[in-house]
Amino acid sequence: MNHLAGLPPWVAVLVGVLVLLGAGFAFTGSLGLLRLHDFYKRVHAPTLGSTLGTFFMVAASVVCFSAMQGRPVLHVILIGVFLTLTTPITLMLLVRAALYRHRVEDGQQMPPR
Amino acid sequence: MSHGFLAVAVVVAQFLLLLAMACAIIRMVRGPRAQDRVLALDALYVNAMLLLLSIGIRTGSVLYVEAGLIIALLGFAGTVAFSKFLLRGEVIE
Numbered sequence: 001m002n003h004l005a006g007l008p009p010w011v012a013v014l015v016g017v018l019v020l021l022g023a024g025f026a027f028t029g030s031l032g033l034l035r036l037h038d039f040y041k042r043v044h045a046p047t048l049g050s051t052l053g054t055f056f057m058v059a060a061s062v063v064c065f066s067a068m069q070g071r072p073v074l075h076v077i078l079i080g081v082f083l084t085l086t087t088p089i090t091l092m093l094l095v096r097a098a099l100y101r102h103r104v105e106d107g108q109q110m111p112p113r
Numbered sequence: 114m115s116h117g118f119l120a121v122a123v124v125v126a127q128f129l130l131l132l133a134m135a136c137a138i139i140r141m142v143r144g145p146r147a148q149d150r151v152l153a154l155d156a157l158y159v160n161a162m163l164l165l166l167s168i169g170i171r172t173g174s175v176l177y178v179e180a181g182l183i184i185a186l187l188g189f190a191g192t193v194a195f196s197k198f199l200l201r202g203e204v205i206e
Binding site for chain 2: 003005009017019022023024026027029033043058064065073078086090098
């Protein structure tokens with residue numbers, strides 16, 4: 001990792017902390033996906049990775065590449081913007097599909113439309 | 114000193130992301146229902162995209178960012194297609 005040796009020390013520490021935070025949030029979200037008991041409880045967990053995890057990882061990339069190339073490198077933000085726009089849409093569609101399937105199977109316990 | 118911390122932090126972050134992908138894969142194999150598997154696939158591609166970003170930081174190449182953007186686009190399209198299939202498809206378990 002010779003290219004990282006040219007970074008100033010505070011930038012290196014900042015990028016390290018941001019990368020660890022992002023990966024930690026993503027891991028927490030996936031662990032929740034594995035450990036929770038019900039689909040409607042599980043559906044909240046991975047959004048932790050796709051919002052906070054992506055935010056911290058994108059911030060780490062922006063800081064690292066900007067410090068390495070000496071100019072602002074901002075097109076990494078596109079990933080964050082795109083995931084923030086699409087995650088609610090996918091989860092709404094998925095939960096609507098799950099509700100539809102539950103209603104078809106046993107319509108007594110589910111709330112009406 | 115600080116660069117050693119950065120190297121260790123990136124490796125630890127990649128290990129955490131691999132563990133996260135393993136959790137998603139276990140949930141995708143276990144099920145128990147189709148919507149759980151689709152949700153696990155969604156989490157799996159988000160974690161893979163984060164892993165690509167951390168590889169980009171480790172190698173200092175901006176090319177991995179474009180690959181991550183493509184993964185985000187295609188993963189969104191895939192999850193929407195699976196959800197529409199679950200909503201209107203004929204296969205009801």
